Each structure stands twice: as structure tokens, then as C-alpha cells.
Amino acid sequence: xxxxxxxxxxxxxxxxxxxxxxxxxxxxxxxxxxxxxxxxxxxxxxxxxxxxxxxxxxxxxxxxxxxxxxxxxxxxxxxxxxxxxxxxxxxxxxxxxxxxxxxxxxxxxxxxxxxxxxxxxxxxxxxxxxxxxxxxxxxxxxxxxxxxxxxxxxxxxxxxxxxxxxxxxxxxxxxxxxxxxxxxxxxxxxxxxxxxxxxxxxxxxxxxxxxxxxxxxxxxxxxxxxxxxxxxxxxxxxxxxxxxxxxxxxxxxxxxxxxxxxxxxxxxxxxxxxxxxxxxxxxxxxxxxxxxxxxxxxxxxxxxxxxxxxxxxxxxxxxxxxxxxxxxxxxxxxxxxxxxxxxxxxxxxxxxxxxxxxxxxxxxxxxxxxxxxxxxxxxxxxxxxxxx
Numbered sequence: 001x002x003x004x005x006x007x008x009x010x011x012x013x014x015x016x017x018x019x020x021x022x023x024x025x026x027x028x029x030x031x032x033x034x035x036x037x038x039x040x041x042x043x044x045x046x047x048x049x050x051x052x053x054x055x056x057x058x059x060x061x062x063x064x065x066x067x068x069x070x071x072x073x074x075x076x077x078x079x080x081x082x083x084x085x086x087x088x089x090x091x092x093x094x095x096x097x098x099x100x101x102x103x104x105x106x107x108x109x110x111x112x113x114x115x116x117x118x119x120x121x122x123x124x125x126x127x128x129x130x131x132x133x134x135x136x137x138x139x140x141x142x143x144x145x146x147x148x149x150x151x152x153x154x155x156x157x158x159x160x161x162x163x164x165x166x167x168x169x170x171x172x173x174x175x176x177x178x179x180x181x182x183x184x185x186x187x188x189x190x191x192x193x194x195x196x197x198x199x200x201x202x203x204x205x206x207x208x209x210x211x212x213x214x215x216x217x218x219x220x221x222x223x224x225x226x227x228x229x230x231x232x233x234x235x236x237x238x239x240x241x242x243x244x245x246x247x248x249x250x251x252x253x254x255x256x257x258x259x260x261x262x263x264x265x266x267x268x269x270x271x272x273x274x275x276x277x278x279x280x281x282x283x284x285x286x287x288x289x290x291x292x293x294x295x296x297x298x299x300x301x302x303x304x305x306x307x308x309x310x311x312x313x314x315x316x317x318x319x320x321x322x323x324x325x326x327x328x329x330x331x332x333x334x335x336x337x338x339x340x341x342x343x344x345x346x347x348x349x350x351x352x353x354x355x356x357x358x359x360x361x362x363x364x365x366x367x368x369x370x371x372x373x374x375x376x377x378x379x380x381x382x383x384x385x386x387x388x
Contacts (some may be wrong), residue, residue, distance in 0.1 A: 005329045006078045008038035008102075010093055011085035012050040015185045017105055019082055019134075021052060023316035024057050026326075029312040034326045037073050040065040068093055077315030079103060080130070080329050082322070086364065087189075088181045088383070091116040098127040102383055105132040105325045109192040109343040112183040113376040114350055115369070116383060119211035121339045132335040133342025136317035137193040138200045140153070142290060144309055145297035146275050152300070154281060161202050161242075161250040163194055166263045169236075169256040170226070172219035172358040177232035178381060185228035187254055188349040194252070195348035196337070201268055202239070203244050205348060207363050212356035215257035238352050267294055350376060 009016055023036065031042045036054045037091075037118035041047040044066040055061030064386070065071035080103040083093050090111045097104050110133050124131035137143060149155065175181040176189055198205065205268050210236045215361035223227025236257040242250035265278040273283030280290040288296065314320055321337075328335045337345075344364075366372045373380065 005034040005326045006037045008078050008081045010081050010083045012041040012046040016084040016317050021122045022322045025316045025319040036062045038063045038071055039073045066073045070118050076348045086175050086181050087112040087183045091119050095123040098123040099182045103130040103329045105134050107134045107344045108208050113379050115380050124339050131339040132325045133337045135196050135337040136321045139317040139320050141294045145294045148297045158248045158274035159269050161268045163252045163267045165254045166258040170220050170223040179233050185374055187238045187352055191349045193347050196345040205242040205244050207361050208240050208242040209361040210352040210355040213237040
């Protein structure tokens with residue numbers, strides 16, 4: 001059995017920087033059961049820069065590549081890959097990696113469409129390799145404490161979850177503002193984090209209804225004077241109602257076209273009280289700050305439980321997800337967010353668009369089974385290897 005997992009980093013742009021910091025955090029805390037042996041990016045200078053950064057703390061510099069095919073052929077002994085590319089490229093990168101016998105962790109969302117994601121799930125099953133979706137939000141001290149509080153009955157039987165984010169973003173976010181590269185706007189890119197939290201804390205939604213709008217089809221080079229307009233084609237507003245089992249309901253609103261007052265509220269309500277992100281617990285008679293709730297959670301699970309969730313005191317959520325991936329490759333231990341779990345998370349985000357496209361509520365089971373693709377069909381038609 002190998003003592004160290006050899007890893008290639010694919011896609012060396014902004015988000016891979018967070019992954020590099022996660023790997024470095026593990027290394028700094030004495031967790032050195034992995035080695036970054038290769039970096040790869042279409043823009044080779046980015047791969048070179050990433051290799052330089054890794055070399056500083058790892059002690060040896062990874063080899064550098066500008067295309068995945070060459071990297072896979074040149075690194076036959078490489079065991080795993082960490083994929084952080086534009087959403088459009090996920091399936092076209094991940095499937096060949098599985099075919100080459102590599103274990104894979106891929107940044108969320110799983111894919112640009114669910115049909116593309118299904119190709120990845122099938123390839124992972126055929127290869128028999130570890131497949132992790134890099135979903136990190138649930139791994140925070142706050143979300144672990146909220147999950148514990150719900151499961152321990154602190155707020156009683158669940159009733160509803162509210163998730164509201166109102167803000168304005170006028171600056172241009174390159175490929176993320178274009179549907180053919182990102183698959184959708186922030187309700188997919190970032191919203192898939194929240195979809196995972198809905199499932200983690202409340203359970204799988206059974207259906208949802210959503211209205212989608214694009215109030216501002218431009219971003220600006222000069223956001224102060226609104227000049228240098230750049231056309232974009234992702235939505236900027238979604239308003240959804242979700243229905244879960246046992247009568248639990250959810251309200252999920254997001255807009256980045258809300259000038260003026262910036263506002264947000266994220267809370268789950270039960271028959272006895274509420275848990276609010278950033279605030280803590282409150283019932284009719286008692287309350288607890290979030291820091292107090294986290295401390296109470298840690299007391300309840302004890303030192304061994306804390307160590308399991310936050311090995312060696314590491315609270316960087318990307319570091320802990322990467323540690324889990326490495327352990328799974330080395331020892332066959334399970335990953336928390338498998339490819340299938342990532343698929344179900346993404347189905348919630350995609351259901352927002354599908355509901356708006358068909359003008360009615362949609363069942364999540366239909367979206368997951370690819371029976372509703374009014375929105376995604378246009379994207380699939382433009383992707384190589386996508387067939388209906």
C-alpha cells in the first residue's frame with residue numbers, strides 16, 4: 001500500500017489558489033501523506049506559477065504541463081488529480097482522468113449540466129476510483145454546530161428555512177458571467193453550496209418553483225460611473241419556494257441587482273426556536289451566540305469527535321476536504337460528498353432554471369432523472385459528447 005498520494009493539479013487559476021493553500025495548511029500541520037507531482041493549465045504561465053508556489057513549501061517543484069492528455073501520458077504513476085477548471089471543462093477533463101485510472105476530486109458544481117455530470121458518474125463507477133466533489137461549506141465549525149443542534153432537537157421539529165441574499169454586483173467576473181462557460185449565474189456557481197447546506201440540515205427537497213430574471217444584462221469596467229459596459233448572459237435574480245418532506249418549506253431568494261440596501265438572512269426555524277447563520281440559537285426563552293453554540297457542540301462530541309471533524313485543529317474547510325480525499329485514496333475510507341451527492345446538490349440549482357423555463361414547479365426526481373431539460377438542453381446541444 002502506498003504511503004503517499006501523488007497528485008496532479010489541473011486548472012491553476014484563482015480557485016486553485018485556495019486549494020494550494022489548503023494543501024499547504026495540511027503540510028504545515030504535519031500531514032504529509034501526499035505529494036503534488038504536476039500542475040497543468042491551458043495557460044502554461046499559470047501552471048508554472050502554481051508549481052513555484054507548491055515548490056516553496058513542499059521542497060520539490062511539480063512538473064508543469066499545458067494539456068491534460070500530455071500530463072496523463074507523462075505521469076503514469078500519478079495516483080490522483082485535483083480538478084479546478086471552468087465548469088464547461090469539468091466532464092471533458094474528469095472522464096479522461098478516470099479512464100487513465102486516476103482518483104478524482106473536482107471543484108463544485110459537479111458539471112456545467114447534469115447530463116455532463118452523469119458522464120462523470122458513469123466514468124467513476126467504471127473506473128472504480130474515488131470520486132469527491134469539493135464541497136466545503138458544510139465543513140465549517142458553524143455548519144457542523146448547526147447540524148448537531150438540529151439533530152439534537154434543539155429547535156424541535158423543523159418548519160421552514162429562509163435563505164435571502166440581496167446585493168448589487170456591477171463588476172465583471174470573466175467566464176463566470178457567461179452561460180456557455182459557467183452553466184448559470186451565482187445560484188449555480190455559489191448556490192450549489194447552499195443547496196448542499198439545505199440537504200445537510202433539512203433534507204432533500206421534493207419540489208420547487210422558481211422565477212428567474214435578468215435585470216441588468218451588463219457588467220462594467222468602471223463600476224463607479226457605469227461605463228465600459230460588458231454584455232453578460234447569466235441571470236442576476238432567482239426567487240424560489242422549496243418543498244421538503246414532512247411539510248418543511250423553504251424560501252430562497254438571491255439577487256445581485258439590488259442597489260442600495262444590502263441585506264441577507266439565513267435561518268432555519270423549528271417548533272421551539274431558530275438557528276441563524278452568523279448569530280446563533282434563539283428560542284422563546286433562551287438564546288446562545290454562534291460562538292457559544294460551537295463551543296457546546298465541541299463539548300458534546302468530545303476531543304475525539306472534534307479531531308475527526310477538524311484534524312490537528314485545522315478549520316480551513318478546503319484543507320479538511322482535501323485531507324479527506326487523500327485519506328480515501330490511501331485507505332479506502334468514504335468521502336462525504338461523493339459524485340452522486342454533488343449531482344443531487346447541483347440538481348437543486350438546475351431545478352431553479354428548469355422551473356422558470358417550463359413555467360411551473362418541478363420535481364427534483366424529474367430533474368435528477370434528466371426528464372426536465374428545457375434550460376439545460378440548450379447547453380447540452382453545444383457540448384461535445386452530449387446526446388439526448
